[in-house]
Amino acid sequence: MLISTESKNCNIILLTLCGLTTAYGTVIVLSNWRKNRQLRKKALKRRENEQLCMQQLLEQLANNYTKEEQAEILGLNAVELVSAAQQGKFSPLKILETYWTKAISCTKATNCITSVIKVAKAEAQELGACTDPSQFPLFGLPVSVKECYGIKDMDATIGLMSEINNLDLDDCVLVKVLKSLGAVPFVKTNLSQITFSLASGNPLFGDTSNPHRLEFTPGGSSSGEGALIGGGGSLLGFGTDTGGSIRFPSHLCGICGFKPTCNRLSLAGLHGPIPGHVNIATTIGPMARDVDTLVLAMRSILCPLMFELDPYIVPMPFDEKLFGCTKPLRIGYYVDDGFNKPVPAVQRAVMMAKKHLETSGHILVPYKIPNVERAWELFMSLCFADGGKRCKEILKNEDIDPVLVPLIQKLYFPKCLGKLGSFLVNLRNCWKSPRIAKDFSLLVEKERNISTVWNLEAQTFEYKAKFFSTWVQPEGNLDALIGPPSAMVAGPQKHFEDTTAILSYTALYVLLNCPAGCVPVTKVTQDDIDALKNYEGHFGDAWDKNTKDACMDSVGLPVGVQCITKPWKDELCLRVMLDLQKSVGLL
Numbered sequence: 001m002l003i004s005t006e007s008k009n010c011n012i013i014l015l016t017l018c019g020l021t022t023a024y025g026t027v028i029v030l031s032n033w034r035k036n037r038q039l040r041k042k043a044l045k046r047r048e049n050e051q052l053c054m055q056q057l058l059e060q061l062a063n064n065y066t067k068e069e070q071a072e073i074l075g076l077n078a079v080e081l082v083s084a085a086q087q088g089k090f091s092p093l094k095i096l097e098t099y100w101t102k103a104i105s106c107t108k109a110t111n112c113i114t115s116v117i118k119v120a121k122a123e124a125q126e127l128g129a130c131t132d133p134s135q136f137p138l139f140g141l142p143v144s145v146k147e148c149y150g151i152k153d154m155d156a157t158i159g160l161m162s163e164i165n166n167l168d169l170d171d172c173v174l175v176k177v178l179k180s181l182g183a184v185p186f187v188k189t190n191l192s193q194i195t196f197s198l199a200s201g202n203p204l205f206g207d208t209s210n211p212h213r214l215e216f217t218p219g220g221s222s223s224g225e226g227a228l229i230g231g232g233g234s235l236l237g238f239g240t241d242t243g244g245s246i247r248f249p250s251h252l253c254g255i256c257g258f259k260p261t262c263n264r265l266s267l268a269g270l271h272g273p274i275p276g277h278v279n280i281a282t283t284i285g286p287m288a289r290d291v292d293t294l295v296l297a298m299r300s301i302l303c304p305l306m307f308e309l310d311p312y313i314v315p316m317p318f319d320e321k322l323f324g325c326t327k328p329l330r331i332g333y334y335v336d337d338g339f340n341k342p343v344p345a346v347q348r349a350v351m352m353a354k355k356h357l358e359t360s361g362h363i364l365v366p367y368k369i370p371n372v373e374r375a376w377e378l379f380m381s382l383c384f385a386d387g388g389k390r391c392k393e394i395l396k397n398e399d400i401d402p403v404l405v406p407l408i409q410k411l412y413f414p415k416c417l418g419k420l421g422s423f424l425v426n427l428r429n430c431w432k433s434p435r436i437a438k439d440f441s442l443l444v445e446k447e448r449n450i451s452t453v454w455n456l457e458a459q460t461f462e463y464k465a466k467f468f469s470t471w472v473q474p475e476g477n478l479d480a481l482i483g484p485p486s487a488m489v490a491g492p493q494k495h496f497e498d499t500t501a502i503l504s505y506t507a508l509y510v511l512l513n514c515p516a517g518c519v520p521v522t523k524v525t526q527d528d529i530d531a532l533k534n535y536e537g538h539f540g541d542a543w544d545k546n547t548k549d550a551c552m553d554s555v556g557l558p559v560g561v562q563c564i565t566k567p568w569k570d571e572l573c574l575r576v577m578l579d580l581q582k583s584v585g586l587l
């Protein structure tokens, strides 16, 4: 009797608990669903407003200038355009409106622009009234910036719906500096969601296409810059690079991109997913059709105003002596890092670059990257030292870009099942793939503790020292390296998910904090594709298969080469890039 009352009570308590839990769960699910739905509505409106604004602008500008006038402006490179504007040949307003028209027609094809920067018009008008244009080294030059650059009264969402209409109170340092130099920031460009993939888009603004093949990706995360500049809609743009986001889209879109040493250009006022990384050193950098424009940009931006606005930037002006150096350099070259085997077109591009640089008088010597796998372990462990907490946090209530889903799933995977997981990943890939299993176990590892992180940082310093010890050689020390910017060239978007296989060539120089830039050298030929048919990679695993499949239909697409120098030798890196481009010519 007593027992049965007790068990009855127990049942009631249990039932109530179950009921409460279910109710609570339902409320949470419903409220998340509602939040997400509200966000989606907001996103749709945000996109529609912007489309409308661009359409109106296009119509307003339609009859302002003749086709010939526009063609004349669009036919100039940045250096020519600035000097024409300084001489009063074209007003800054006319240049701006011509580029607005061109950029909007680009975005209709590739979806590369997220917003028009409306204050540009007032700025161009003001410049037009100035009596001494020669004091502005970038006079009247329209400049595009990646969406994550802070601009007063505009939002910078990094592809997150919850950040819509969260307006910046001020311009970021780079934009302030650009304006002080007479440049006219005129559009913001698309990026991959939270800038944490090499794909092209996000659920808020959609995907961006490659201007050379609309069904293919332009690469990321500075995808909009790649597509816009590659499509002729901007002469100079700025991206960000944490693993390859400037150099990779440059490579895929056939343009030049430069990642300087960290702390030479100011990051202040930019929006990013993970503030606080030390050895994963995000940088900003210029992207353009030619190296001359990159040089013009770096030379002008490294100015007293930037050093004043951001006291943590090394106050080191552009080193003309280093840039102007004409002595033959010893340059190491490699076509393969031994980890991700590049497709034949990419290897051929490096060999072409080697010949070209030899013709320009440099000494090229074979080079082998020391222990890329170690660099990879360090990069991943440091990049996700928090077990991906921050990534997961900012993606709450958001629609997650399909390209990011595999990464996020791994970050959520219970660590206790990690070992089993690696085993299953091995099985699923049919082939034995130690690197894919390791990738998995690096990502399912939860938050590392402080001693582990300090240890990783210390080991990174060791790796850095070891890396540069290989530049000391009996026949003479190396001044620079050339190599692939990626194992792949442009292909269908869906092949650009497995970040590790795509990123090893660029992320290495983020870990090492080297200046590095990409120069277009050739285009994929049918012979490259015929050779690709026998490609098996180094592991014959799913990543290798993906690399091959991604590039199978790439005839005619651009192929770049990466140039690298020691930290703080940014000007020397630009020198090598310029020599390379001079001998290759503009593609």
Ligand SMILES: CCCCCCCC/C=C\CCCCCCCC(=O)NCCO
Pocket: 195, 196, 197, 198, 220, 221, 240, 241, 242, 243, 244, 245, 246, 272, 282, 283, 372, 375, 376, 379, 380, 383, 499, 500, 503, 504, 505, 507, 508
């Ligand atoms: C030898 C080193 C090999 C490293 C391979 C690392 C794989 C990491 C996998 C996944 C991590 C993906 C996160 C990095 C993407 C950054 C893209 C970027 O630059 N965003 C610019 C934002 O400013």
